[in-house]
Amino acid sequence: MADKITVGHVHMSGCTGCLVSLADNYGGLLTILDKYADLVYGLTLADVRHIPKMDVALVEGSVCIQDKLSVQEIKETREKAAVVVAVGGCACYGNITRFGRGGQPNQPQHESYLPIGDLIKVDVYIPGCAPTPQLIRNVCVMAYLLLKGNKDQQELAKKYLTPLMQLADRGTEACGCDLMYDVVNQGLCMGCGSCAAACPVRAITHEYGKPNVNREMCIKCGACYAQCPRSFFNFDVIPEFEGIMDAIDAALK
Amino acid sequence: MPLMRHSNEVREMAGELGKYKLCVSARSADKAILKKAQDGGIVTQLFKFALEEGIIDGAIVAGPGDEPWRPRPFIATTVEELMTSSGTKYNISPQVSWIKEATRSFGLDKIGIVGTPCQMQAVRKGQLYPVGLRDVPDKIKLAIGIFCMENFSYQSVKQLVEDHAAMKMEAVKKMEIGKGKFWVYGQRGQVVQLPLKVTHKYEQPGCHVCLDYVANLADVSTGSVGSPDGWSTVFVRTRNGDDIWSKAIAAGCFETKPIEQVKPGLELVTKLATEKITKNQKTVEERAKFGVNKGLRNPYLGPK
Numbered sequence: 383m384a385d386k387i388t389v390g391h392v393h394m395s396g397c398t399g400c401l402v403s404l405a406d407n408y409g410g411l412l413t414i415l416d417k418y419a420d421l422v423y424g425l426t427l428a429d430v431r432h433i434p435k436m437d438v439a440l441v442e443g444s445v446c447i448q449d450k451l452s453v454q455e456i457k458e459t460r461e462k463a464a465v466v467v468a469v470g471g472c473a474c475y476g477n478i479t480r481f482g483r484g485g486q487p488n489q490p491q492h493e494s495y496l497p498i499g500d501l502i503k504v505d506v507y508i509p510g511c512a513p514t515p516q517l518i519r520n521v522c523v524m525a526y527l528l529l530k531g532n533k534d535q536q537e538l539a540k541k542y543l544t545p546l547m548q549l550a551d552r553g554t555e556a557c558g559c560d561l562m563y564d565v566v567n568q569g570l571c572m573g574c575g576s577c578a579a580a581c582p583v584r585a586i587t588h589e590y591g592k593p594n595v596n597r598e599m600c601i602k603c604g605a606c607y608a609q610c611p612r613s614f615f616n617f618d619v620i621p622e623f624e625g626i627m628d629a630i631d632a633a634l635k
Numbered sequence: 636m637p638l639m640r641h642s643n644e645v646r647e648m649a650g651e652l653g654k655y656k657l658c659v660s661a662r663s664a665d666k667a668i669l670k671k672a673q674d675g676g677i678v679t680q681l682f683k684f685a686l687e688e689g690i691i692d693g694a695i696v697a698g699p700g701d702e703p704w705r706p707r708p709f710i711a712t713t714v715e716e717l718m719t720s721s722g723t724k725y726n727i728s729p730q731v732s733w734i735k736e737a738t739r740s741f742g743l744d745k746i747g748i749v750g751t752p753c754q755m756q757a758v759r760k761g762q763l764y765p766v767g768l769r770d771v772p773d774k775i776k777l778a779i780g781i782f783c784m785e786n787f788s789y790q791s792v793k794q795l796v797e798d799h800a801a802m803k804m805e806a807v808k809k810m811e812i813g814k815g816k817f818w819v820y821g822q823r824g825q826v827v828q829l830p831l832k833v834t835h836k837y838e839q840p841g842c843h844v845c846l847d848y849v850a851n852l853a854d855v856s857t858g859s860v861g862s863p864d865g866w867s868t869v870f871v872r873t874r875n876g877d878d879i880w881s882k883a884i885a886a887g888c889f890e891t892k893p894i895e896q897v898k899p900g901l902e903l904v905t906k907l908a909t910e911k912i913t914k915n916q917k918t919v920e921e922r923a924k925f926g927v928n929k930g931l932r933n934p935y936l937g938p939k
Contacts, residue, residue: 403769514769545764548937568932569922572786572841574750574757575708575729579736580767590789591727591839605767607938611757612841614938621653621852623759624873627772 387437387529389522390423392459394452395479395495396443399512400470401426404440406515410634414519418526418633438525439463440518441504444472444479444495453501460502465525468504468550469518471511471603473497475556478511480602497554507549509556511582511603521546523633542626545614556604558585558595560613566592570612580609651908652901653851657871657880660862660897661889671721673811675867677857677889678749678779679721683714684883685747691776693737694747696720697728703804704796705789710737723781725810726789727839731757738770745776751783752847752856759852777879780850782858782868782904784812784911791837795819800827813859843918844934848908855880861904862897868904 391401401424405411415421419438423430439459445452460466471477476497484493498504508517521543528539558581565571573591578584585599586606593606607613619626652658662675668683669676678696685691693712698720700707706728711717730750737743748758755778762772787795796802796810800819811818816828850856854876861868869891871880883889894901922931932939 508766510766512769514765514767516765516769516772520763542763545937548939552937552939564932564938569840570844570932570934572753572839572845573727573729574754575732575734576757576761578729578732579734579761579771582767588727588729588732591729592788603767608764608766609761609768611753611760612844612934615756615760615934616937617846617935620756620759620763621650623763623852626763 385530386418386420387526388422388435389419389438389440390421390433390436390463391426392423392433392439392441392455393425394441394443394456394473394498395446396470396472398426398442400440400442400473400518403470403512403515404518407519410515410519413634414522418530419522433458433462435462437463437529438465438467438522440467440469441473441498442469444476444497445501446482446492447494447496448489448492456498456501464529465505466498466502467506467508467521467525468498469508470513471509471556471601471605473504474499474507474509474549475554475602475604477556477603478601499550499554504550506543506546507608508546509549509604509608510580511601511605519634520630523630538626538629541616541619544619545616548614549608556607557602558593558597558600558606560604560607561586561593561595561610564607565610565612572612574611576609576611577606580605650846650851651905651912652849652870653847653856653872655870655872656877658894658901659869659871659891660866660894661857661869661891662866664888664890668718668721669865671718673721673723673809674859675857675862675865675869676721677855677867677869678781679717680888681777681779681855681879681883682711682717682747682749684886684888685777685879686712686714686717688882688886689745690879690882691743691745691747693741693743693745694749694777695730695733695737696749697724697730702789704792704807704810708733710741710743712741712743722809723811725812726787726792730754731761734758734761734771734775735768738774744774746771746774747777747779748775749779749781750850751786752780752850752852753783753845755780755850755852755856756847776875778852778854780853780856782849782856782860783845784848784907785838785842785845787834787837788839791839794837795829795834799829799833802827811859843915844922845915846912846919846935848911849904860907861894861900866892866897868894868901
């Protein structure tokens with residue numbers, strides 16, 4: 383199985399829900415592990431104690447900067463992985479850990495948490511709390527095609543991953559406010575309702591066709607903006623939905 | 636056969652009409668559906684057939700809302716519920732807001748959804764890049780797109796009907812944009828037509844960057860332009876759409892005519908699609924230089 387890529391799961395200050403989402407691909411995950419990827423690291427599932435070299439690191443959780451080991455691990459992840467993927471709202475945007483401010487036993491000084499992109503360069507974002515099994519699956523398949531596929535497959539994988547790479551470039555802050563700053567305020571909202579469907583805490587309703595965000599409920603996961611068809615809409619990929627979904631299905635057969 | 640060749644040329648043209656396998660002029664064979672339909676009753680008839688055949692177990696449609704002519708998206712799981720959603724409401728109905736809930740508390744496995752071109756784009760983005768839409772990608776079984784030139788806010792429609800057409804919202808039987816006019820039909824038979832020029836400033840601003848007229852990403856898309864009154868122009872686009880459409884035809888759900896044999900036909904559809912896309916493409920480009928050495932975001936280039 384020399385042609386497989388190597389993948390690791392790195393657990394920072396996360397809840398393991400992102401890993402559960404990966405596992406919720408059921409048979410699909412087993413197919414990925416059979417054909418395309420070796421899981422070389424993942425403390426929840428395997429007994430490898432130290433971060434090895436890997437093609438793709440799936441990192442979940444944010445980084446507590448008062449926890450020396452965590453800071454060391456995220457730096458080591460960047461050194462050891464060719465591609466670093468921030469999986470889930472915490473790794474991408476801080477998410478619920480944005481609200482952390484210390485004062486709890488028995489480490490009351492553990493008060494500052496940053497998304498991994500504030501400490502290392504991140505290549506790809508998979509936002510969402512929880513991220514969807516289907517998007518994690520797609521990124522795994524595309525990462526394989528990018529690293530091991532033929533020229534056409536590499537081209538497709540590059541096109542597919544581009545907006546998720548652009549999200550990583552865009553920054554480490556997210557909030558329901560993004561819908562205001564970068565969609566409504568920019569004259570781009572057309573009232574489709576995607577943001578409300580994507581929100582995991584039902585903080586978004588539509589009043590006369592426009593999003594209304596209850597910011598007291600928002601947990602800053604970034605799902606609404608990423609799902610909005612007016613955040614990114616890549617015409618070189620999405621109109622090919624039929625062929626791409628067929629290709630992913632075929633890869634997992 | 637010059638007409639046939641013309642149709643193939645249109646099909647091969649850039650993206651104006653999107654990819655499609657088949658284009659016809661059609662109307663429902665069901666009198667009850669036609670009676671309430673905006674045009675040929677295509678959406679209602681196709682969902683009714685799909686519900687009855689078990690192809691879908693529910694459809695997200697635009698039903699009556701809290702105020703007259705204000706749509707409310709809801710999930711119809713019976714033909715009776717479906718029938719309450721006929722007719723075009725020219726203001727925003729956030730259809731996609733129900734797409735995850737349909738797979739949750741409603742427990743649907745096979746979802747139908749109708750919407751404008753941007754809503755079809757949202758559905759396809761949600762299938763390929765599901766961020767907050769777990770389990771949705773595989774459960775979309777019939778996405779019906781309706782042609783759309785632009786949309787309005789509820790307040791805009793109210794302004795047009797009450798101020799410009801001097802009618803009460805609750806007294807309106809039907810609204811229609813066609814033949815270069817905004818038509819308002821009253822319950823008691825009165826008809827008011829407004830030149831489209833007066834409607835322009837009320838358009839939803841987010842529509843001005845839209846590059847899709849005939850719902851290119853739907854399984855089946857339909858609209859009034861190109862076909863005679865009471866009929867619809869229908870594009871059958873995906874393998875899935877083709878499969879369902881063929882079954883509906885075999886079941887006698889629709890009357891059809893080759894699009895080449897109806898007036899004004901695809902030529903007008905292409906003309907309007909080209910106009911919309913050209914105009915909005917220009918808006919998208921102008922946004923890049925909207926300020927002084929600064930511009931506005933372009934979603935087609937990325938999320939930044």
